Amino acid sequence: MSDAASGSVNGGPLLSVRDARVGFSTVRGLLRAVDGVSFDLQAGRTLGIVGESGSGKSVLVRSLIGLVGTGSGAIVGGDVRLDGQDVRGLSARNFRQLLGRDIGIVFQDPMTSLNPVMKIGRQIGEGLRLNRGLDSAAAARRAVELLVEVGIPEPERRASQYPHELSGGMRQRVAIAIAIACEPKLLIADEPTTALDVTVQRQILDLLQREQRERGMAMILITHDLGVAAGRADDIMVMYAGRAVEMATTREIFRGPRMPYTEALLRSLPRLSDATHTRLSAIPGRPPDLARRGTGCSFAPRCAYRSACCEAEEPALSREGGRGFACFHPLGAGGGTSA
């Protein structure tokens, strides 16, 4: 475990998460959506969190920023530190300040994340007024500058429009302008381009990456699309059934996955380099029911390498040379998938 608890800002990770847990009580019992996930994120780096639906990637990140709380019937546990500060121990008021000032968030669907009855310029300026103490006129001026920065033509006119008057791509640009307005240290992008077309997706990812680099922000990029993660993330955490099953640099993940699930996922993708009618390596079965989980490795029933121990005991995330994988039978380094 890391020593980030000392509270030192210099050298320590910007974000440190230890043993994060989120459970929901359901009629069928406790559903463990996130089950003991730990990771660090350094300033200026981009962490891609990849996984399929139900893997817990969104719930994990939402729980870090207080969007999954006890109000929703969830049981949230674990230690979260931003710049050494214990986030979970903050009062509601201080937590809101932290969110507004230090963390920016971009969601999947800008139509539902933007306020439909507030003009765009005012939405962008809201955080500046509340967190940076700008007056209305200064916030409005800064909002227009931010619209220019995120590549929106005719920014003055757009600032006085409502979200429904913009296309999906433009709305997501506005959401990014709001997220970066207060110069956050951490930008969280939760499937930011899943609702967009591929040519627009490209522009939005370019914009996110440019802002992240120019401002030296750390970014968490949550995506189900391995292609998006490959092109934009420095490091990748693969989640399966609520747990982090592999963590490594992006190149390590794609060149030599250690966890069989990661390998199987990469092999199942159709690739442009394959000829038409190339048979895909499908992963048999489907992800487990999180409310009825057995004792062993969650992936074991679908895994080609499973043995008796995989079904008896859950493998912990073991560390080896800076990377981690939760598997009793890790694949050899470099012996994984090639494109």
Next chain:
Amino acid sequence: MSDLLRMTDLNVEYPVGGGRHVHAVSDVTLAVRHGETLGLVGESGSGKSSLARALLQLPPPQRGSVLFDGNELTQMRGEALRAVRPRLQMIFQDPIASLNPRRRVAEIVAEPLIVSGVRDAAERTRRVRAVMEAVGLDPDLVWTRRPHEFSGGQCQRIAIARALVLEPKLIVCDEPVSALDVSIRAQILNLLEDMKARFGLTLLFIAHDLAVVKSVSDRVAVMYLGRLCEVADSASLFATPAHPYTAALMAAIPEPDPDVPLGDTKLRPGDPPSPLDPPSGCRFRTRCPHAEARCTAEVPPLREIAPGREVACHFPLMG
């Protein structure tokens, strides 16, 4: 190979009030050959789903002809159309929403048989069991269960079984794997390939994911804002795209490989125009890096630039 389906000058418009119309599909001429998989690619608003619905007469197109297996569907109504429909089936994007939640799986798969007049219950049971086994569902396990008891991938298998039970010639697959997770997607794509070989099907496969389309399609048609841009066999289209839009789409795909550099789409900045008010001339011209005055003035017709390659561009990238 002869054509199983031929659409000629197909036009689909939707009224949106105030006398205005969305031009969802404009002057599309496209054929699907016996036994092939034709991939139809486009972004949202390109008209690919409207095209699929129009060819199934759901509802009929405003103008144009749909010739399927010797029948002019746009001229047929009621009973005559119902007699053709068993040969023409569809699979939808959202497998859970496309199944009636109150019905049992056996009833869902048997319903097309009842509608098409198979009266003998034993015969229906035999055919439903056979098709369930073909798509990898255990009839004894699924027979009395309801859709909510299944995952998305299993529901898509049920939808495929329902489409296959009448032994159709053509299945229109509208984004059949976009709602599925990566690990399930390959299972369903493999199943569609197997079913195509086993039942001698012809597929019209609509999707926005180019890698998925390439993996199953013999030929590919690309649409943009209601018009066809390019039609070519899969290998040539992906090796040398002739339409600037096809090239941009391919460059925009995020490849799952950190060593593949991001391509340059060369697109002009800006968003796709609204289909309510499409640009004059070539509809892609507002984003096209090669647009000239002629592109504003003249609609580029779809023309053959090489054997089997058609492109609608005044300045194609090849030929």
